[in-house]
Amino acid sequence: MVQKSLLTLVSLLVLSLGNVLNAKEYVVSSPDKAIQMKLVVEEDISYDVMYHGKTLMKQNQIALELSNGILGQSPVVKKVKQKAFQEHVDCFNYRCPSFDVSYNEMYVTFKGDYALAFRVYNDGVAYRWETKMKEDIVVRNEQADFNWAEDYVVYLPFTTSKKDPYAMAFQNIYAVSKISEADDSKVAFLPVTADCGDGVKVTILESDLENYPGMFVLADPKARALKADFAEYPEEYAVNSTRAMKYVTKRSNDIARCEGMRFFPWRIMAITSDDTQMPVNNLVYALASPNRIGDYSWVKSGKVAWDWWNDWGIWNVDFKAGINMDTYKHYIDFAAENKIGYVVLDEGWYNPKSGDMLTVIPELNLEELIAYGKSKGVDLILWTVFNVLDDQLEEACKKYSEMGISGFKVDFLDRDDQTGVEMVYRIAEMTAKYHLTLDLHGIYKPTGLNRTFPNIINFESVFGMEEMKWSTVEKDMMEYDVTMPFIRMMCGPIDYTPGAMRNATKKDFQPIYYNPMSQGTRCHQLATYIVHDSPLTMLADNPTIYRQEQPCVDFICSVPNTGIDETRVLQGKMGEYIVTARRVGKNWYVGGLTDWNARTVKLDLSFLGEGNYEAVLFSDGVNAAKQAADYKKTEQTVERSSSLQIDLAPGGGFALSLIQK
Incomplete structure (x- = not known):
């Protein structure tokens, strides 16, 4: 099976006089005429965004600062073309098997070997830079301003790191305030959403992030603006002794070092008129680079019996539970009983301090476990740290692929500077070569990589169930659970790790590490298996308690999370509630x-x-x-x-x- 994208050119025309308001202003509209983008080229480059005639954003200035000049400063337009496109996109492990999009593109070529492409869809606006330079370039900074026409309410997930704001797990609840009252001391990671009133919302995302740092935003309350911010290029690293995790200790004064002939990431402003449109917006997937790995019929997904959240916490057994053969055979037995396809061996199957994932701890015979699982129809997924895998990349992929491991759960990247992003691409390419799948944790938000590398099944970048092991009730998981699907799920699937069978009211909830509980009801947990886009989904609790709750387990295991034919959000209001329906065949x-x-x-x-x-x-x-x-x-x-x-x-x-x- 090969992923295909059919791109049909509907029309090609040089910009006519009717599209030019004067010598420096150019307008392109969505196919349904609801959205307009006005490009203004004067001493700098900016654009406005209108929806049904109402200005949502104005004078959004953009520029690309290189080491030898600023693209967008005193710009000279050489040529402007508009094209109308219709595109059919086949999907894999997505909320639908395919979708169609139509858009109008304006491609502007400037003197100085660079260009800008703007695309206006019926559900949003996107643009990206393109450079056409023969020599390599150094990007000092990128300006991307989002200037709101009014004092809108914004939803911002701020960094959780004070020491290095760009180094963290990309997991936080949303701070909600008017833009004029937003915290301007901390960067927020994408996606972020602005409520423009009358049901209209604009969500800022990015797609096709490659060889470049991910975008953050910093609030400018006085200007009623969000301004792009980026992690600078790493110069020096150190290694954490606990997990041999590499982290940045010194950064340079530039953000990217790359080839001069390249496309830059898409900057997306998704526009919705009803909250139910938000979780099913497809712009990030549509704008990502198509499949690069060829045939991916070997990629399998499904549900996973997970060990870490419940801390290997089984009881009423005649062995000591922990990271040992008896415990993992017990998890495999539970998975087989319930037709669960996978068991994760999370942190501890190799000594994490060693940074050597090629050496398994003596308590485990991995070959025996793999054979035992396969005899029962259960495959194994191995946890590891990003840089640990990267340091032993081909050797580890070859070894574990030949042993029969299904894939890796890779954790603790905790950054999205250029070298971090490049590491993700290296790992995606090599694991695909050896037919290994990826579940990416401690990772930045999805930017369409699951389209480019279909062996990437799922992403974390979500304030998921693991947070309940140490967070107090002030971290309002229930509000987050009915906010996140509207914002975070716009950019891709989530590994939220649901399935708690210990459930607590707001008054009763407390963080407990060894016997964790969820905020909210049992049925809240069950519903997540339907509401979430999650082609690889954990059952986070332990086999002992699941066997006491077999009707719930039976239902969880009966709900398909792959092969989805249709997804609809039937009802919902961001921050209050959501009702989602998924069709598989006739069911x-x-x-x-x-x-x-x-x-x-x-x-x-x-x-x-x-x-x-x-x-x-x-x-x-x-x-x-x-x-x-x-x-x-x-x-x-x-x-x-x-x-x-x-x-x-x-x-x-x-x-x-x-x-x-």
Whole structure:
């Protein structure tokens, strides 16, 4: 199976006089005419963005500062072309098997061997720089201003590192404020969203990030602006003694060093008029480079029995639980019982302090474990650290591929400067060569890499369940859970690691390391398996407690997370609740999440096909407001004319399967 992208040129024309407002202003509109982008070329380059005639952003100045000059300073336009395109994009391990996009592109060539491409879609605007220089270049900085027309409310996930703001796990809740009141002392990582009123939201993302640092934004409250910021190029490193993790100790005064003939990352402003459009926006995937690995029919995904979150915490067994053969065979047995395809061997299968993933600890016979798993239909995934894998890259890939390992869960990159991004590409290419998959943790936000390298199945970059081991209730997971799908999921799938069977109300929740719990109800946990784009999904709790909750495990394992034919967000409001439906064949799966406010969801089933469906509903129990693990399972026959009324407890949810009879 080879990923294809069919690009059909609908029209090609040199910019006509009707598109030129004067000698320095150029306008391009979306195919449906709802969005307009006005490019202004004077002493510098800027652009405005309008939606249905209303200005959302104005005088967004852009420039690219090189070591020998600034592109965009005193610019001279040589040629402007507009093209209309329609594109069909085949997808893999995505929320749909394919999608179509149409856009109008304006390509502006400037004197000085550089160009800008602007694309205006029906759901957003994107632009990127292109340089056409024979010699290598050094990029000192990139200016990308986002100047809001009004004092909009912005959703900003700030860095969590004070020492080096560009070095962290890219995991935080959203700070919500007017732009004039936003914290200007910390950078925020993408995606970020602005609420422009009347349901309209603009989300800033990037795509096709390669050989370049990722973009952060810094608030400028007085100017009502967000301004791009970038990690500078690393010059010196040190190694952490705990995991042999490499980190930056000194940075240069430039942000990138690269070839002079290149394309730069796409800067995206996704525009939505209703919150339900946000989680299914496809611009990041559409703008990413197509598949580079050729045939990827060998790439498999599914669900995973995970050890780390529950701290190998099984009991009622006749062996000491831990990183040993008996424990992992127990996890493999549990996975096989429930037709779970994978078990992760997380941190500890090699000595993390050694930085040597080629040497397995003596307590484990990895060949025996692999054979045991395969005898039961369960494959193994190995955890490692980014630079540890990178240092032993081909040797490790060759060794573990030949042994029968399925892939790697790679952790603790914790940066997105140019060398960090380059490391991700090296690892993606080499693992693909040896038919190994990747689940990337401690990683920056997705930028379309899962399209370019389909062996990359999932990404973290999310404030997921691991945070519940040490975070207090002030870290409002319930609000995050109904905000993140609208913002973070726009750029790609998430490895949130759900599945907690210990569940707590707001008053009862507390962080416990060895026996962790979730905020919110049991059904909130079940619903995440439907709401989240997650082609490799963990079952984070331990086999002992799962066996005590078999109806929930059976439902989790029955919900497909691959081969999705259609995804719809049926209802939702960012920060309050979400209801998502996914179709696989003729069957549908619907999940709903709420914040700490109880609510009633009225679910219209008119999206169903003809005929009768067997509906299995897991909903919050009548006592879930106090006993968060309380749930009710009901079964009934429904059809497309049916409707359901579902009560959600505070921090609650529901999960529904609709199987055609």
